[in-house]
Amino acid sequence: MDDDFAASSTPPFLTESLEMAMEVENGNSKLSCFSCAFDNQNVGRSFSAESYLASGSLKRVLLRLDPSPNDYEDDVVEMFGFQWVTEMALVESCEFLFGLLRQQIYRLEDLVQMGSSDFGQAANLHSEAESIRRQCIEFLHYVKVFIFRYLEPPKLENDGMLHPYEELEAQLPSVLVEELYALTMHVGRLCELPSSVLAAFTIQHQAKVFPPSWHLLHLHLDIHWLVLEILHVAGEKMMRQVVYANHFINLTGENLTSTSLFETHCGNLLSDLISLSINKYIKVRPSEALTSHHYPCTCIKELWILLIQLLDHRSKGSHTEVMEEYCCMCMHVTYAIQLSNCFWSLVNKTLKNIFERPGSSERTPGFETVQCKDPLSFSWWIITHLAPLYQFDRNGNLNEKKQKESNWKFVEELLKKSTDAQSGVLEEHLRMHLQCCLTLCSFWDLNLSIVSILWDYYSKNLNSCFTVPWLGLKGLANISKTSLAMLELAKSCCCEQQIPTLYESSNSYFIFLSILAQLMKEEAENGGVHPWKQIKGRYGCYLVCLMAFSQTAWPFQPHAKARIYSKFHRRRMQEMTEVGLQNFFNLFLMLAIVAETEDIVSRVLDLLDFLTPSSITMSQRALIWRGHFAFLLIYVEKNMDISVLAERLSNAFREKAKEFLVTKNDYTQRQNLWTLLSTYIDGVQEVFEISCYLSLSEEKLLNDGFTMLLPACRGAELSMVLNFLQVVLARLR
Numbered sequence: 001m002d003d004d005f006a007a008s009s010t011p012p013f014l015t016e017s018l019e020m021a022m023e024v025e026n027g028n029s030k031l032s033c034f035s036c037a038f039d040n041q042n043v044g045r046s047f048s049a050e051s052y053l054a055s056g057s058l059k060r061v062l063l064r065l066d067p068s069p070n071d072y073e074d075d076v077v078e079m080f081g082f083q084w085v086t087e088m089a090l091v092e093s094c095e096f097l098f099g100l101l102r103q104q105i106y107r108l109e110d111l112v113q114m115g116s117s118d119f120g121q122a123a124n125l126h127s128e129a130e131s132i133r134r135q136c137i138e139f140l141h142y143v144k145v146f147i148f149r150y151l152e153p154p155k156l157e158n159d160g161m162l163h164p165y166e167e168l169e170a171q172l173p174s175v176l177v178e179e180l181y182a183l184t185m186h187v188g189r190l191c192e193l194p195s196s197v198l199a200a201f202t203i204q205h206q207a208k209v210f211p212p213s214w215h216l217l218h219l220h221l222d223i224h225w226l227v228l229e230i231l232h233v234a235g236e237k238m239m240r241q242v243v244y245a246n247h248f249i250n251l252t253g254e255n256l257t258s259t260s261l262f263e264t265h266c267g268n269l270l271s272d273l274i275s276l277s278i279n280k281y282i283k284v285r286p287s288e289a290l291t292s293h294h295y296p297c298t299c300i301k302e303l304w305i306l307l308i309q310l311l312d313h314r315s316k317g318s319h320t321e322v323m324e325e326y327c328c329m330c331m332h333v334t335y336a337i338q339l340s341n342c343f344w345s346l347v348n349k350t351l352k353n354i355f356e357r358p359g360s361s362e363r364t365p366g367f368e369t370v371q372c373k374d375p376l377s378f379s380w381w382i383i384t385h386l387a388p389l390y391q392f393d394r395n396g397n398l399n400e401k402k403q404k405e406s407n408w409k410f411v412e413e414l415l416k417k418s419t420d421a422q423s424g425v426l427e428e429h430l431r432m433h434l435q436c437c438l439t440l441c442s443f444w445d446l447n448l449s450i451v452s453i454l455w456d457y458y459s460k461n462l463n464s465c466f467t468v469p470w471l472g473l474k475g476l477a478n479i480s481k482t483s484l485a486m487l488e489l490a491k492s493c494c495c496e497q498q499i500p501t502l503y504e505s506s507n508s509y510f511i512f513l514s515i516l517a518q519l520m521k522e523e524a525e526n527g528g529v530h531p532w533k534q535i536k537g538r539y540g541c542y543l544v545c546l547m548a549f550s551q552t553a554w555p556f557q558p559h560a561k562a563r564i565y566s567k568f569h570r571r572r573m574q575e576m577t578e579v580g581l582q583n584f585f586n587l588f589l590m591l592a593i594v595a596e597t598e599d600i601v602s603r604v605l606d607l608l609d610f611l612t613p614s615s616i617t618m619s620q621r622a623l624i625w626r627g628h629f630a631f632l633l634i635y636v637e638k639n640m641d642i643s644v645l646a647e648r649l650s651n652a653f654r655e656k657a658k659e660f661l662v663t664k665n666d667y668t669q670r671q672n673l674w675t676l677l678s679t680y681i682d683g684v685q686e687v688f689e690i691s692c693y694l695s696l697s698e699e700k701l702l703n704d705g706f707t708m709l710l711p712a713c714r715g716a717e718l719s720m721v722l723n724f725l726q727v728v729l730a731r732l733r
Contacts, residue, residue, distance in 0.1 A: 031068065031141050032057035033133075034221045034299040037210070046396050047302050052225065053396030058306055061229055062313050062394060064236055067144045079139050080104065090146045091168050098179040101139055102186050108132045108219065111212035112197065122209050129215035136219055140226040143176075144233050151237050173243040176234060177258050180227050181245065184265055187223050190272035198276075201296035221299055224269050225306060231262045232310065266311070270350050273304065277382050278372050286377070286432040290439060290500040294385045305392045308343045312405060315342035344407040347386065351379045351410075376417050377429050383407060383414075384436040387443045406444035411437065415450055419457035428468045431503050434511040438518070439499050446519050454512045459567040463580035466507035479582050483629035483683045484690075486582075490589035490630070493517045509583055513590050520594045573610040578620050585627040592634050601631050601645065618672040622679045625649070629683030636691045636698075643697035650703045653680045657705035661712040674717060677709065681724045688731045702728070 032055040035048040047054045060067050077086045080100040089097065111129050152169065162170065200214040234243070235258060245256035254260070277294040284292040295301040354375040372378050390404040418425050418433045425433070437450060480486035492506075493513040502511055568584075576584060592600045608624060616624075628649050635642045660673045684701045691698055706721070713721055 030055070031071065031134075031137055033137050034218045034225075034302065036218075036297045036299045037208075046392065046398060047298060051302055051396060052306055053302055053392070053394070056395065057229075058309055059394040061144075061233060062309065067148055067229075067233065068141055072142055072145050077142065079142060080135055086146075087150055088165075090143060090150075091165065091172055094172065094175050094179060097139065098183060101136055101183070104132050104136050105187065105219070108136075108212060108216050112216050114212075122211070125212055126209045126215075129210075129212040133215045133219045133222075137222050137226075140223065140230065144226065144230050147176075147230065147234050147237055151234065153237060153239050171246070173234060173238060173258070174246045176230070177243050177245045177256060177261055178247060180230065181256055181261055183223065184227060184261075184268075187220055189268060190220060190224060191275035193217065193220065201300075218299060221303060224265070225303060227265055228262065228269075228310065231258055231265075232314070234258065235262070266307070267346060267350070269303075270307065270346055271353075273300065273307075274347075274350050274354075274382065276300065278378060281378050281381055282373070284381070286428050287503040289377075289381050289432045289503075290384065290435055294382055301389070302396070304386065305389050305396070308386075308389055309394055311343040311346065315345075342405070344405060344410070347383070348407070348410045351375070351382070354379065374429075376414065376423070376425070377432060379414055380418075380433045380436040383411065384439050387440055390443070404443055406440075406447075408444060408447045408449070411440060412447075412449055412453060415453045419453060426468075427466050427508055428470075430466075430508040431468070431506075431511060434508050434515065435499055435502055438502075438511055438515050441515055441518050442499075446523055448519070451516055451519060454515065455567070458509055458512055458583075462583045463575070463577045464509075465579055466509050468507075471504060479578060479623065480626060482686065483626045483633060484686045486585060486626055487589060487630040487633050490586055490593060493586075493590045494521065494593050510586070513586060517590055517594055520591075524594070568607050568610075570610045573607055574612075574615045578617070578623060581620055581623050581627075585623070585630065589627070589630055589634070592631060597631075597634060597638060597640065601635075604631070605645075605648070618675055622675050625652075625676060625679045626683065629679075629686065632683070632687050633690055636687060636696055639696070641696050642687075643700055646697055646700040649680070649683075650701050650705070653677070654703055654705035654708075656680075657708045657712075661708045664712075678717075678720065681720060685724050685727055688728050691731075694731065 030050055032052045033050055034052070035050050037048065045054060049055065052058050057067065072086055075086055076083050077089065078084070079089070079097065080103075082100075084093070084097075108129055111125060111132070114125075151172065197213045197217050200211065200217045203210060203214055238258075243258040245261075276296060280292070280294055280296065293301075295304065354372050387404070387407070391398055391400055391402055393399050393402060414433070415437065417423055418430060434454075441447075441450075478489075480489055489510075490513075493510060494517045497514065502514070506514075588600055588604050604627075611624075628645065632642050632645055632649075635645070656673055656676050660670065660677060663669050663673065687698055687701060688694070706725070709721060710718070
């Protein structure tokens with residue numbers, strides 16, 4: 001009673017306890033179980049009203065409330081067709097009751113073996129199987145309730161002789177550990193169930209009559225989960241002391257304990273769930289990774305959420321719900337689950353085992369190795385689908401504002417594997433990996449490390465097309481034909497996107513740019529130091545080392561600015577192909593949109609100065625001019641004066657117009673020059689069309705180059721120039 005009173009003194013605990021108490025008064029509760037059967041009353045709910053989440057069963061367990069306050073209140077309880085004294089049955093007949101439970105499981109297994117295709121027997125088989133499952137669930141819930149209500153915490157001192165019942169009562173925790181262990185051995189691993197039973201996952205949920213295999217499969221789910229609930233409730237009742245089994249020693253010679261049983265069973269259950277997910281993943285195409293779920297039915301989805309809630313609750317020590325006196329007392333005993341055994345930690349251990357070869361000495365003890373042909377892609381896929389499950393609360397309601405635990409450290413390791421040249425990850429898989437990464441960025445807090453890892457990879461591969469051969473034309477590299485098209489391409493990385501569609505519409509490099517853009521935008525919106533100030537050290541040239549640094553600057557800035565643009569040294573710039581230059585502009589156009597536009601454009605101009613006229617082709621120069629005009633369009637959209645960049649461009653235009661005027665007989669040279677001149681004309685026209693008031697020095701783009709151009713033009717060339725002048729004059733009016 002003192003414990004209950006002290007626990008209720010914690011404000012959050014009191015509030016949730018009262019909520020649960022009010023719900024209890026509504027009437028007799030229906031014992032919770034896994035159910036994916038269709039129910040007209042479940043409209044708008046994510047899970048069945050009988051589920052462990054929606055029924056409040058999990059919440060009561062975590063809040064250390066009576067698991068079933070309206071059940072097992074009579075002096076006598078009926079279980080397996082026998083009458084038992086409610087307050088004594090488990091102490092006096094624990095082994096016998098668990099034996100009866102195993103008998104019922106055998107009965108249900110026999111029904112599965114007898115499975116008939118006679119539709120006339122379907123209803124009878126359904127009814128009998130449902131009855132057997134209900135009896136098993138009722139017993140396990142009784143065990144949980146008995147522990148909460150009647151199990152006495154361990155006494156520090158023995159006051160002499162004990163009554164025979166008290167001796168049995170004192171041995172109950174150890175007996176329970178033994179029986180629960182025997183039960184897990186009896187039902188076996190979830191993934192080892194016969195294929196005929198696992199096939200029940202595919203049965204339509206709208207069905208009213210289910211075969212025995214469906215009931216057996218869901219009974220296994222119930223047993224696996226209720227064993228964890230029982231061990232958790234017992235651990236809380238036993239003041240989190242470790243309970244030793246009296247008659248069991250594992251293969252390594254260690255005693256079976258409540259702690260080891262919980263950890264082993266939880267690890268096996270996670271391994272089994274991942275095995276089921278692998279069976280689904282092998283049928284998933286990379287392009288469909290984000291739209292294909294990892295669970296065969298909603299019960300498996302619920303089981304994942306239950307594990308998230310329980311494991312994270314235990315690892316955090318329930319700081320918001322457990323009173324200080326209790327925490328101080330617990331410092332003198334062994335905790336059942338340490339902080340390292342949170343949900344993500346256990347998932348990571350299991351996934352790491354997928355990468356290990358059978359028999360490897362590095363394999364984590366206690367976790368079975370699961371076979372997977374592409375463990376890297378699978379790990380990305382499963383983590384991306386598990387992350388959104390953190391949005392569900394203890395009642396199974398979707399709460400998008402709920403704080404989510406991230407798993408960035410493990411994802412960073414995956415990212416290093418994905419971008420490791422020795423791994424040889426193909427573009428078709430890399431796109432999927434980065435789609436997953438972008439999705440995780442929308443769920444978790446920002447992480448600059450992933451940008452560093454990705455940039456180390458893409459800075460070395462800027463000349464790559466990042467194409468997927470089997471996508472055909474969709475997979476070809478795209479060189480923008482106009483400055484506006486180039487800008488729109490960069491903008492597409494900065495806006496809200498349908499991530500699942502990016503696989504075919506964007507290559508992995510553009511998905512990387514989307515990750516970078518999202519990170520920078522979110523941090524800026526949160527009011528922190530702009531990420532560009534932190535990450536631009538990854539992108540710079542050594543010339544900036546000569547810059548003077550302000551003593552009042554943010555402490556990290558001097559170190560960052562010393563490495564600004566370091567990846568773009570002279571040799572790398574000169575080695576760039578047309579595709580490389582396109583990727584170069586895509587990067588810095590995106591940065592100019594979301595970060596410090598003037599600073600970025602200034603550095604880009606410095607980098608382009610590394611390119612000598614003899615080192616670039618005419619098509620590359622035309623692309624560079626389009627890039628300049630794309631920056632001008634950003635200036636105009638941000639209402640910034642364009643005079644500096646406009647003068648640089650117009651001077652280059654004047655020189656080329658002069659060359660065009662004096663070049664009359666060299667057809668190839670004229671064609672090359674016209675490629676540049678037409679690029680300039682298109683660019684200026686786009687600037688004039690997009691500018692609202694023509695008050696940003698747009699007139700500096702018009703110079704005497706056009707005077708030299710007009711007499712040198714012929715036919716279609718002259719028509720284009722005249723149409724341009726007509727558009728410009730119309731805007732100037």
